[in-house]
Amino acid sequence: xxxxxxxxWGQEPRTSHGPRPSLSLQRITEAAIGIADADGLAGVRMSSxxxxxxxxxxxxxxxxxxxxxxxTAMTDAAAxxxxxxxxxxxxxxxxxxxRSYREFLLTRPWLLEVSPLTPPTGPRALSWLDxxxxxxxxxxxxxxxxxxxxxxxxxxxxxxxxxxxxLRGGADETGMAGPGDYGVILTRLADPAHYPGLSAAxxxxxxxxxxxxxxxxxxxxxxxxxxxxxxxLITRRAKEER
Amino acid sequence: xxxxxxxxWGQEPRTSHGPRPSLSLQRITEAAIGIADADGLAGVRMSSxxxxxxxxxxxxxxxxxxxxxxxTAMTDAAAxxxxxxxxxxxxxxxxxxxRSYREFLLTRPWLLEVSPLTPPTGPRALSWLDxxxxxxxxxxxxxxxxxxxxxxxxxxxxxxxxxxxxLRGGADETGMAGPGDYGVILTRLADPAHYPGLSAAxxxxxxxxxxxxxxxxxxxxxxxxxxxxxxxLITRRAKEER
DNA sequence: TCTTACTCCGTATGCCATATAGTGTAGGCC
DNA sequence: GGCCTACACTATATGGCATACGGAGTAAGA
Numbered sequence: 001x002x003x004x005x006x007x008x009w010g011q012e013p014r015t016s017h018g019p020r021p022s023l024s025l026q027r028i029t030e031a032a033i034g035i036a037d038a039d040g041l042a043g044v045r046m047s048s049x050x051x052x053x054x055x056x057x058x059x060x061x062x063x064x065x066x067x068x069x070x071x072t073a074m075t076d077a078a079a080x081x082x083x084x085x086x087x088x089x090x091x092x093x094x095x096x097x098x099r100s101y102r103e104f105l106l107t108r109p110w111l112l113e114v115s116p117l118t119p120p121t122g123p124r125a126l127s128w129l130d131x132x133x134x135x136x137x138x139x140x141x142x143x144x145x146x147x148x149x150x151x152x153x154x155x156x157x158x159x160x161x162x163x164x165x166x167l168r169g170g171a172d173e174t175g176m177a178g179p180g181d182y183g184v185i186l187t188r189l190a191d192p193a194h195y196p197g198l199s200a201a202x203x204x205x206x207x208x209x210x211x212x213x214x215x216x217x218x219x220x221x222x223x224x225x226x227x228x229x230x231x232x233l234i235t236r237r238a239k240e241e242r
Numbered sequence: 243x244x245x246x247x248x249x250x251w252g253q254e255p256r257t258s259h260g261p262r263p264s265l266s267l268q269r270i271t272e273a274a275i276g277i278a279d280a281d282g283l284a285g286v287r288m289s290s291x292x293x294x295x296x297x298x299x300x301x302x303x304x305x306x307x308x309x310x311x312x313x314t315a316m317t318d319a320a321a322x323x324x325x326x327x328x329x330x331x332x333x334x335x336x337x338x339x340x341r342s343y344r345e346f347l348l349t350r351p352w353l354l355e356v357s358p359l360t361p362p363t364g365p366r367a368l369s370w371l372d373x374x375x376x377x378x379x380x381x382x383x384x385x386x387x388x389x390x391x392x393x394x395x396x397x398x399x400x401x402x403x404x405x406x407x408x409l410r411g412g413a414d415e416t417g418m419a420g421p422g423d424y425g426v427i428l429t430r431l432a433d434p435a436h437y438p439g440l441s442a443a444x445x446x447x448x449x450x451x452x453x454x455x456x457x458x459x460x461x462x463x464x465x466x467x468x469x470x471x472x473x474x475l476i477t478r479r480a481k482e483e484r
Numbered sequence: 485t486c487t488t489a490c491t492c493c494g495t496a497t498g499c500c501a502t503a504t505a506g507t508g509t510a511g512g513c514c
Numbered sequence: 515g516g517c518c519t520a521c522a523c524t525a526t527a528t529g530g531c532a533t534a535c536g537g538a539g540t541a542a543g544a
Contacts, residue, residue: 001427009431018521019509046501056524058502067501115355117404119424126432126440133439143443148464155401159393162359182361185243189251190368197375198368201385222390229471260490261540288532298493300533309532 004069008076008122023053025063029077032070033108041110044071071114076122078108082131090139090234091227097132098153098223105161112165116158128154140237149230156226164215183207246311250318250364265295267305271319274312275350283352286313313356318364320350324373332381332476333469339374340395340465347403354407358400370396382479391472398468406457425449 006013007025015021031052035043046067050057064070083096105111120126129150136146167182183202192199201207248255249267257263273294277285288309292299306312325338347353362368371392378388409424425444434441443449 017511059523117401119408130437130440133443137439143446143448147443147448148460151401151405152464155397156394159359159397163393166361195372197379198372201375201389204385206385206389218390222394225471228474229467232470259542301492
């Protein structure tokens with residue numbers, strides 16, 4: 001377990017001898033997040049983060065073992081607290097959870113560039129997982145099922161966020177200038193003989209409008225499918241109980 | 243549209259004057275993929291790719307505009323042809339599709355590091371999308387629904403592949419040495435008071451074994467949920483038709 | 485034959501993460 | 515109260531890497 005993980009959990013090591021630390025992992029991640037929010041992930045350099053904190057670049061290495069670790073710490077620190085299940089029906093909570101997660105990712109698109117698919121180890125990210133597990137356990141599912149569903153829902157949030165961000169023309173390597181370009185490009189490339197399904201979809205305008213509301217409708221549609229599948233499982237379980 | 247996209251579609255520009263090109267985007271991507279397979283993504287450098295082709299690093303820039311573009315081209319070229327729908331029932335085909343896609347990603351784990359969530363523009367990746375759209379259209383869904391489902395399934399494949407790869411201890415920044423570590427680390431970090439759901443899941447061993455067959459069972463379970471949701475939609479559609 | 489477009493090369497530049505070797509500071513110990 | 519030692523931070527150096535720039539050769543067309 002890298003030392004930075006302990007620090008993410010607030011366990012800054014006791015210092016006995018020597019000068020008191022002028023920094024903390026928290027201050028460092030805050031600075032880095034500020035830069036990422038303002039200038040994108042490319043703006044986050046060891047030197048830029050250090051400059052923002054008025055220290056030398058090398059000072060950061062007392063707190064993180066590498067830039068990689070800094071990025072990991074950033075992704076956790078950037079997460080807001082998850083929505084609370086409260087008295088919500090599981091379906092409403094799962095909807096709220098997934099939607100909030102997606103919105104969070106779209107607020108901080110640089111997160112999408114920092115492999116959002118690796119298992120979380122920080123307190124913020126794990127509290128998201130925790131709340132979901134609680135809600136699913138209340139709905140009668142086993143922990144194993146809960147973990148699996150959590151993976152699925154978060155993957156869905158990440159992928160739709162990523163798609164939305166790409167289609168909005170976010171800093172992207174696909175070379176698309178504006179929204180809607182994607183469909184146009186595909187139409188030019190995919191000939192109907194080799195790509196019948198794709199061509200049909202293009203003809204039907206399935207890639208057409210990338211307006212906000214379309215994205216959102218799509219998001220709800222796909223999420224609905226997932227929840228339907230989960231619902232089937234839950235009712236099955238409930239019947240078994242009886 | 244970047245020039246490299248046209249080249250990915252086999253449209254190498256006609257050359258009239260001057261010496262005949264000794265390279266092609268295909269040869270370059272093949273070399274790069276060979277390196278990535280052998281040494282991981284970190285081994286893919288403009289210089290290493292060039293060396294494998296016996297040219298100078300700068301020669302590559304006649305074919306790709308940047309390393310980014312090379313990576314994009316690699317991800318498309320690495321994809322095998324998708325499974326064919328044939329006469330399969332949609333549910334069987336979707337299963338085969340998702341499973342093959344996941345397996346492909348696990349065969350080439352470096353793909354997981356090259357943002358696998360951006361919209362595809364290459365012929366190989368789009369043929370995967372196409373076949374899925376065909377199958378879904380046959381099952382009676384609209385193109386819009388098909389695109390959405392395709393997104394969801396591929397996200398599922400990517401995320402489970404990514405998880406499996408992480409848990410296997412693949413080149414990973416979580417700092418986990420071996421399989422099973424993840425659960426152990428979480429147990430040490432998450433106290434039951436603040437993480438009731440997570441603690442319960444840990445106690446139940448939901449993160450315990452990362453053996454191959456467990457992963458696979460989990461994969462099938464989550465996929466089943468998705469397919470159940472899709473099935474509900476398809477039967478609803480079928481009834482509307484009548 | 486000469487021009488010209490085009491391919492590939494050698495070298496130079498600049499950015500960055502990070503190794504190394506200090507330098508000062510402040511607690512603990514005598 | 516003075517020394518020792520651990521530790522936070524700094525300055526400088528190094529090396530890897532993408533890529534800009536300016537050639538130099540090469541072969542089709544005029």
